[in-house]
Amino acid sequence: MRWFLAFLLLSAILAAWNIEAADPAAPLSAQETRSAQKLYNTKCAKCHKFYNPDQYSAEDWKMWMEKMGKKSKLKPPQYELLSRYLETFRHTPSR
Amino acid sequence: MNLVARRFLSPFCLLAALAVSPAGLATERLFTYSYEPETMPEGAMEFEQWVTLRTQRTKKIGQDNYNRWDLREELEYGVTDNYTLALYLNAEAESYRNELDEDVSDFSFKGISLENKVMIVNPAEHAIGLSLYLEPTFAGDEAELEEKIIIGQRYGDWKWAVNLSHATEWEDNLHETEGEFEGTLGVARFLSKRWALGLEVRSLTKVPEYEEVETTAVFVGPVVSYRQEKWWGALTVLPQVWGKNYDGGGDGKASLDLVHNEKFNIRLMLGFDF
Numbered sequence: 001m002r003w004f005l006a007f008l009l010l011s012a013i014l015a016a017w018n019i020e021a022a023d024p025a026a027p028l029s030a031q032e033t034r035s036a037q038k039l040y041n042t043k044c045a046k047c048h049k050f051y052n053p054d055q056y057s058a059e060d061w062k063m064w065m066e067k068m069g070k071k072s073k074l075k076p077p078q079y080e081l082l083s084r085y086l087e088t089f090r091h092t093p094s095r
Numbered sequence: 096m097n098l099v100a101r102r103f104l105s106p107f108c109l110l111a112a113l114a115v116s117p118a119g120l121a122t123e124r125l126f127t128y129s130y131e132p133e134t135m136p137e138g139a140m141e142f143e144q145w146v147t148l149r150t151q152r153t154k155k156i157g158q159d160n161y162n163r164w165d166l167r168e169e170l171e172y173g174v175t176d177n178y179t180l181a182l183y184l185n186a187e188a189e190s191y192r193n194e195l196d197e198d199v200s201d202f203s204f205k206g207i208s209l210e211n212k213v214m215i216v217n218p219a220e221h222a223i224g225l226s227l228y229l230e231p232t233f234a235g236d237e238a239e240l241e242e243k244i245i246i247g248q249r250y251g252d253w254k255w256a257v258n259l260s261h262a263t264e265w266e267d268n269l270h271e272t273e274g275e276f277e278g279t280l281g282v283a284r285f286l287s288k289r290w291a292l293g294l295e296v297r298s299l300t301k302v303p304e305y306e307e308v309e310t311t312a313v314f315v316g317p318v319v320s321y322r323q324e325k326w327w328g329a330l331t332v333l334p335q336v337w338g339k340n341y342d343g344g345g346d347g348k349a350s351l352d353l354v355h356n357e358k359f360n361i362r363l364m365l366g367f368d369f
Contacts, residue, residue, distance in 0.1 A: 040219075041217055041219040041220050042176050042217065042219075043136060043176070044219075045219030045220075046133050046134075046217055046218065046219045047123075047133055048249075049249065049251055049252075067324065071136070071139070071324075071368070072136040072139070073136045073137055073138040073139050073173070
């Protein structure tokens with residue numbers, strides 16, 4: 001029984017960890033960054049130049065992300081990863 | 096910011112200074128005679144209407160006031176992010192005045208085509224993008240197989256594409272064969288987030304039965320394109336600037352071939368996203 005409770009506790013901790021990792025504000029891991037770059041090249045850069053989120057209000061950026069996400073048929077996990085990736089360019093020097 | 100991400104995107108950041116609003120998709124074309132190497136996103140679908148007017152041949156071969164309308168309806172689908180499949184319905188309307196001053200006109204269905212475009216090298220990841228293209232057409236007593244090598248790249252607001260094509264046509268109940276060699280070049284610049292203006296060059300050579308060259312013609316002209324969120328359009332006007340008729344039929348023009356080709360080729364394309 002004790003082992004079972006310990007297992008449940010461990011599962012809860014891991015689940016919490018995962019929830020934290022999916023937090024949009026959480027930094028990307030190296031693996032996630034690589035995946036996001038690949039996704040960016042396939043779904044975005046293939047068709048248009050880079051648009052820096054820094055040049056848009058958060059509202060406008062969200063609107064464009066939703067529009068372009070639909071156009072490029074992004075699946076929800078792809079959309080989430082790409083959003084987090086592109087947000088890393090906000091508030092950074094762009095030139 | 097993540098160092099890897101910063102290193103990767105820094106060149107793009109330089110281009111971002113003039114960014115106004117995101118737009119653009121692989122389906123939106125800047126050229127009408129030159130394909131661009133990008134393929135559609137997986138799951139994306141688009142309808143395209145092609146209208147090509149080929150006008151003005153020489154009166155000396157009995158084709159005065161020559162007009163030919165080529166109509167194509169295309170349904171395009173992104174099978175994967177690197178493979179686009181499209182189905183075409185082809186039709187042709189031709190009219191002219193013959194040697195007897197009779198008006199001749201004909202409308203015919205020219206069969207279906209199946210476009211297969213595979214992106215081998217993504218232009219976003221390499222110096223040049225590369226796609227291979229294969230399009231079989233079947234029209235009952237006629238058939239065609241067209242292959243293309245498509246390269247191109249975008250530099251900020253500029254984009255270029257080059258196509259090298261070969262097609263084999265089988266006509267007269269598949270008894271006659273003709274080879275066609277075509278090269279196209281397109282260069283365009285975005286003037287705003289909606290408008291782009293450019294130039295297209297097209298060279299076409301026909302070799303009946305792959306024996307002797309029958310004709311070569313070069314066309315050069317402007318292309319203008321416009322895009323909205325759900326649709327886009329592109330128009331090219333290509334006057335023939337040089338042509339040679341190798342089989343000796345007289346057309347009275349030393350520098351143009353108006354026997355096998357027209358003085359003007361004009362193509363309008365409209366695309367609608369689903």
